[in-house]
Amino acid sequence: MRHLWSLIVLSLALCACQHHQTNNGNDGDASAALPSYDSFSPGIVVDDVAQHVKVLSSDALLGRTVGGAPEQRTVDYIIQQYKRIGLEPGNNGRWLQAVPYVAATLQHADTTTLDVHGRNGATTLAFGQDMVVGTLGEQTHSVLEASPLVFVGYGIHAPGEHWNDYAGASLKGKTVIILVNDPGWASQDPALFHGREYTYFGRWNYKFEEAAREGATAAFIVHDTDAAGYPWDSVRQSWSIARFDLPADVGATPRLPVAGWLTTDAARRLFAQAGADFDALKRQAGQRGFTAVPLEASLDTHFDSSIAHGESNNVVGKVTGSRRPDETIVYSAHWDHVAAAGEPPHGTVDNATGVAGLLEIAEAFAHRAPKPHRSVLFIATTLDESGLIGSRYYVQHPLVPLAHTVADINLDMLPVDGPASALAVIGFGQSQLDDYLVDAAHAQRRRVTPDLAPEKGFFFRSDQLSFARAGVPVLYARSAATLPDAAPSAGDTVGSHDAFDPHWNLSGTVEDVRALFMVGSRLSMEDTFPQWKPGSDYRRPESMQGL
Numbered sequence: 001m002r003h004l005w006s007l008i009v010l011s012l013a014l015c016a017c018q019h020h021q022t023n024n025g026n027d028g029d030a031s032a033a034l035p036s037y038d039s040f041s042p043g044i045v046v047d048d049v050a051q052h053v054k055v056l057s058s059d060a061l062l063g064r065t066v067g068g069a070p071e072q073r074t075v076d077y078i079i080q081q082y083k084r085i086g087l088e089p090g091n092n093g094r095w096l097q098a099v100p101y102v103a104a105t106l107q108h109a110d111t112t113t114l115d116v117h118g119r120n121g122a123t124t125l126a127f128g129q130d131m132v133v134g135t136l137g138e139q140t141h142s143v144l145e146a147s148p149l150v151f152v153g154y155g156i157h158a159p160g161e162h163w164n165d166y167a168g169a170s171l172k173g174k175t176v177i178i179l180v181n182d183p184g185w186a187s188q189d190p191a192l193f194h195g196r197e198y199t200y201f202g203r204w205n206y207k208f209e210e211a212a213r214e215g216a217t218a219a220f221i222v223h224d225t226d227a228a229g230y231p232w233d234s235v236r237q238s239w240s241i242a243r244f245d246l247p248a249d250v251g252a253t254p255r256l257p258v259a260g261w262l263t264t265d266a267a268r269r270l271f272a273q274a275g276a277d278f279d280a281l282k283r284q285a286g287q288r289g290f291t292a293v294p295l296e297a298s299l300d301t302h303f304d305s306s307i308a309h310g311e312s313n314n315v316v317g318k319v320t321g322s323r324r325p326d327e328t329i330v331y332s333a334h335w336d337h338v339a340a341a342g343e344p345p346h347g348t349v350d351n352a353t354g355v356a357g358l359l360e361i362a363e364a365f366a367h368r369a370p371k372p373h374r375s376v377l378f379i380a381t382t383l384d385e386s387g388l389i390g391s392r393y394y395v396q397h398p399l400v401p402l403a404h405t406v407a408d409i410n411l412d413m414l415p416v417d418g419p420a421s422a423l424a425v426i427g428f429g430q431s432q433l434d435d436y437l438v439d440a441a442h443a444q445r446r447r448v449t450p451d452l453a454p455e456k457g458f459f460f461r462s463d464q465l466s467f468a469r470a471g472v473p474v475l476y477a478r479s480a481a482t483l484p485d486a487a488p489s490a491g492d493t494v495g496s497h498d499a500f501d502p503h504w505n506l507s508g509t510v511e512d513v514r515a516l517f518m519v520g521s522r523l524s525m526e527d528t529f530p531q532w533k534p535g536s537d538y539r540r541p542e543s544m545q546g547l
Contacts, residue, residue: 040084042367044360044514046506052081052356053348056335057500063345064337064352066101066244066312066383074335075315078380081359082317086366090316090377091399097314099382099393100250103242106134107304114260117146118273118297125266131220132239133260135305136208138248142258143302144218147175149274149295153285154179154186155207155221157214161193165285166214169292175218175258175299176292177267178207179285181227185455186286198229198457200469200537204261205387212254218299220260222267229456235261237340244386246393247309258301273297312336314390315380316399319365323373324527328400329520330377330472332391332463333358333411334384346498354411355380357513361411364517365524372524374406381463384412391463395470406523407433407530408474409516410464415479418505423515424480426451427459430538431473432530433519440518444511449480471540473530475519479508 040048055061055077062070079095089095106112112133114125125131135142153165155178163183179186181202184193193199200206204221211219225231239260248255262270264278271278274297284290315335321327333354337347346352362378377400381390395402423441425434428450438448451458459465464474523530532538 040363042363044364044510044517046510048360048363049353049356049506049509049513050502050504052359053352053506054500054502056352056355057346057348057498063339064335064347065345066336066386067310071312071336071382075313078315078335078355078359082315082362082378085317085359085363087317087362087378088320090318090379095315095317097316097394097397097399099312099314099390100247101244101310101312101383101386101389102138102247103244103308103310104135104138104305105242105308106239107306109240112303113301115300116149116270116273116297117300118270118295119275120273123269123273125262125270128236128240129263130266130269131260131262132236133220133258133301133303134239134243135257136245136255136259137257138307139257139305140307141302141304144175144258144299146298146300147173147217149270149297149299150174150176150216151271151276151281151285151293151295152176152178152211153290153292154182154201155210155219156182156201157210158193158201161201163288165290165292166210167291169214171211171214171216173217175220176211176214176216177262177270177295178211178219178221179227179282180204180207180221180224183286185227194454197454198460200460202227202457203460208256208259209253212256216256218258219256220262223261223263226455232263234340242308244383244389246389250393250396252396270297271295312382312390314382314394317362317378319362319372319376321373321375321524322371325375326400327404327406328375328377329406329523330379330400330408330467331358331361331411331516331520332379332381332408332467334382334390334463335380336382336385336390338385344498346500348498348500349416350413351384351411352500353414353416353509357411357414357509357516360513361517361520365521368521372521373527374524375400376520376524384463388463388466391466395466395472402470402472405467405472407520408464408467408472409433409520410462410467410474410476411513411516412462412476413478414512415508416501416504416506417508419508419511420446420479422447422449422480423477423512424449424451425475425477426462427464427468427474427476429533430468430536431475431532433473433475436519436522436530437475437477437515439522440515443518444515446511446515448477452480468538471538473532473538473540475516477516478512
């Protein structure tokens with residue numbers, strides 16, 4: 001094993017000392033509009049990362065939004081680089097994997113309301129200020145008329161945790177009110193769910209899907225900044241624009257005709273109209289044995305949505321393995337960006353850095369000696385920012401069977417603040433890939449630490465989640481700190497960066513990318529499959545066992 005690590009590190013060092021000419025020909029729309037460079041190194045180096053990040057976050061790519069010229073120029077640039085590097089098309093001779101989507105946009109949000117009628121009177125909740133609402137289906141007109149309200153606590157049915165907030169409830173035609181996060185977060189009891197650590201049961205999409213499975217007509221989640229991990233403005237902004245999903249005939253998940261969020265203040269007003277104490281019921285909801293509580297109130301709303309169907313693209317390149325070509329390591333990084341209100345549309349850290357890292361790892365594999373025994377797939381995914389849609393579609397329609405997929409290594413929001421003494425694994429302790437990273441970090445004289453803000457749920461906000469839920473072991477890691485011996489959570493410092501700054505210290509980015517390359521490089525030469533660890537939330541299905 002020590003000999004293998006020495007070969008990997010030596011390969012990186014040799015590649016970093018060489019340069020080769022780039023193809024400056026007009027290859028698609030992007031190359032005519034974007035700057036070209038005289039040379040790239042076959043290794044993973046600062047200058048190459050900077051060049052990729054600068055282009056990917058430039059005005060020429062128009063913000064990397066999905067559809068039209070921004071998508072075309074982004075995809076063209078990635079394909080141009082895949083070709084220059086010497087990758088093969090990853091989708092049966094094609095660079096693109098088409099991803100269908102449906103987009104629902106609320107019409108006339110400024111006049112959309114929720115009208116609550118309860119035993120203590122009536123109240124009206126306004127869009128944006130008190131609530132957000134929309135359809136998760138594909139319907140242009142949505143109506144609730146006197147829909148009875150039911151408080152279902154955290155809205156969780158988890159047999160493994162011996163927890164069912166829906167036990168005995170009859171919800172047909174009714175609207176459920178749900179708390180964000182899970183009872184473990186509320187109690188901070190590590191024996192309940194995962195205590196402080198965010199779990200999938202705390203995610204908004206799980207709660208809406210479970211409410212639909214239980215027969216509810218509509219559902220509203222009560223927002224709390226600490227419990228959600230993001231402020232109300234993030235919720236308001238994301239529900240004020242088009243909301244994307246896989247089409248119903250592709251996504252195969254139950255959809256609610258009406259769904260949304262309430263502020264905590266709005267929830268208190270609603271419960272008061274029903275003659276109930278929101279805070280008291282919230283405390284009860286965190287205790288075992290809680291059962292759904294019908295509220296003496298009903299809800300009315302009606303709104304229209306425009307429904308559009310479209311298609312975006314994952315961009316896929318490949319290095320074919322020399323001995324075990326049917327087995328594949330996947331590297332993923334999302335290319336899309338959605339600018340928040342008032343932000344310039346550069347998406348530099350999120351996620352030009354990740355795509356730059358993906359291209360650099362592809363370059364290193366293309367020049368690796370000896371050639372990898374297993375194949376390596378490089379997927380620049382679409383619509384990550386809109387619900388991990390590109391990666392969700394991929395695992396439903398994999399280009400290599402998931403049973404032969406060794407691992408997914410995901411790159412998202414890499415650091416731009418210089419080197420760090422530690423790497424943080426988001427989702428630490430779940431799979432044997434943690435141990436591979438420990439060895440790679442040791443070769444860099446670094447250490448590995450868990451994410452120190454697990455309550456923020458970063459693991460559930462990036463593409464590796466789609467692979468994990470499909471049973472493929474995953475690795476999602478980045479620098480834990482930019483100061484020696486400190487280890488704040490990954491992601492704490494990157495949010496303030498957008499436009500590319502030539503003065504950034506990208507040496508930490510390079511260290512992280514090299515570590516992730518070393519993990520995949522080692523996997524590419526083995527014949528074993530890493531597994532999920534005992535007690536993990538995920539497992540390889542029976543069809544993927546015995547490999």
